[in-house]
Amino acid sequence: MIDLNLLKTFSAIYKTGSVRGASEIMHITSSAVSHALSKLRNEYNNPLFVREGRGLKPTTYAVELYKEISPHLTALEGTKKIFETFHPKTSDRTFFIAGDSDLDLWYFQKLLKISKHAAPNVNIVKFRSENREGNFNNALSMRKADVLISFVNPENRSFVVEQVAADKMVAIANKSHSRINGQLTLKAFLNEEHVGWSRPDIDRNTFEGLIQDKVPNVNVTYGSTAAMNLIFMVSESDWLSVIPEYLYDKTKKLDLVQRFDLPFNCDDLPLYLINHNATERDMGVQWLKGVIRESFS
Structure with a gap:
């Protein structure tokens, strides 16, 4: 029978993508992680x-x-955490978000400052993945x-699921746009070429889905999956774009766009905080949700 600690180490490497990351989560040395990985490779006869x-x-x-193995490890860990009391001041737990x-610029630095003050030894780590909702949902389901x-x-x-924030959608244009300066009319908005914020895996809850009025489709010349990229593309062209206001506010001092x-009429962009039902009794996750709410306040 394989050692449970070896499987925990395997899970940590899988989640973090590195020996060093796994060692930080497991609170053991990198050499101990490497030694465990070597044992696992021999056990399964696979490089892993x-x-x-x-x-x-x-x-x-x-x-x-x-x-x-993940559901079984999660069940064991979840059962343990349900009966554990979470103390922010003394906990050294690592949380994955x-x-x-593109949303990190909105809240992540503030979240780290709040959590570091309340829980100095707690680590909050961004889960590494492609920007695809399927990957995110799978990470939550698999407890990654x-x-x-x-x-x-x-x-x-x-x-x-709870909505924790909402942001106004705004239009941006080059500071020295040849035809637009000072105000933006609907006619000008429709006549200009656009760079669009789009994700190929999402067919709902996009910017277009927020529009209240019946507005003709715009001419999207260029599409980007990275919202930050829109600002720089607009700053070097006569293209227009529509972005969440927080992105404009965070980059306003660069003076790139107007x-x-x-x-x-357009609805605000909603932002949701989501956790798995199984973690509702996990005091650590509930604490994390609380500091996330605070970071958006």
């Missing part, structure tokens, strides 16, 4: 992880192994992440 850049990428076998990287922050409501009965209210 291969080096990719500065990190470790799981083999196909490791992915399947993780799928098999999944979510679109403790919470998910997203502008998409997953509408999954296994998840607890901001306009949209010339039509």
